[in-house]
Amino acid sequence: MKFFIDTANLDQIKEAQDLGILDGVTTNPSLMAKEGITGEQNVINHYKAICAIVDDKVSAEVISTTYEEIIKEGEALAALDAKIVVKVPMIKDGVKAIKYFTSKGIRTNCTLIFSAGQALLAAKAGATYVSPFLGRLDDIGSEGLTLIEDIRLIFDNYGYPTEILAASIRGPLHIISCAKLGADVMTGPLTAILGLLKHPLTDSGLATFLADHKKAAEAAVKA
Numbered sequence: 558m559k560f561f562i563d564t565a566n567l568d569q570i571k572e573a574q575d576l577g578i579l580d581g582v583t584t585n586p587s588l589m590a591k592e593g594i595t596g597e598q599n600v601i602n603h604y605k606a607i608c609a610i611v612d613d614k615v616s617a618e619v620i621s622t623t624y625e626e627i628i629k630e631g632e633a634l635a636a637l638d639a640k641i642v643v644k645v646p647m648i649k650d651g652v653k654a655i656k657y658f659t660s661k662g663i664r665t666n667c668t669l670i671f672s673a674g675q676a677l678l679a680a681k682a683g684a685t686y687v688s689p690f691l692g693r694l695d696d697i698g699s700e701g702l703t704l705i706e707d708i709r710l711i712f713d714n715y716g717y718p719t720e721i722l723a724a725s726i727r728g729p730l731h732i733i734s735c736a737k738l739g740a741d742v743m744t745g746p747l748t749a750i751l752g753l754l755k756h757p758l759t760d761s762g763l764a765t766f767l768a769d770h771k772k773a774a775e776a777a778v779k780a
């Protein structure tokens with residue numbers, strides 16, 4: 558399973574990259590705004606700064622909603638760095654744009670996927686990734702994980718190469734469930750990734766090992 562971090566915060570991206578487990582980054586206009594990144598040039602500079610930290614796969618989302626504008630904006634984003642994946646919303650013009658980007662060899666991430674039908678359309682258009690939003694479905698009382706399961710079944714039935722990028726991940730249990738269901742990628746906050754590290758028996762076990770080691774070393778000195 559590939560691990561992406563879902564943030565525009567450079568310190569958190571560095572921390573995940575330093576851990577040695579990071580495969581990519583996803584951003585969106587809300588995450589950029591949260592970091593106070595506004596204005597075209599600042600946004601461009603921020604994408605470049607992210608690309609300088611990670612090895613590959615930086616999703617940069619278009620804010621255009623018409624075919625021509627999505628193409629223009631997406632091509633400009635893709636030209637910034639070979640690591641950029643153009644993130645396109647699941648709308649009619651977005652699907653057409655994904656088809657165009659695919660024909661030009663530009664990688665795409667179709668975002669705001671909330672149904673299996675949307676994922677199927679994006680895969681047919683050649684999207685590199687589809688991003689089903691688990692947490693937001695859970696928030697409205699819908700079962701986010703069922704969507705991952707359905708998309709996995711459909712993509713496997715037809716051998717679509719489009720990868721399932723489980724998004725809107727809220728915690729470590731979401732990551733584990735998505736891994737069990739065969740999602741290719743997950744994107745989540747640093748807290749969800751670091752949450753995988755934790756187990757109370759690991760902490761108590763390590764404390765015992767270190768205490769026993771210390772005791773044995775003290776006994777050896779006395780002997």
Ligand code: E4P
Binds near residue numbers: 563585688690726
């Ligand atoms: C996906 O790429 C989105 O950035 C994301 O996962 C949105 O998640 P949220 O529901 O936590 O905003």
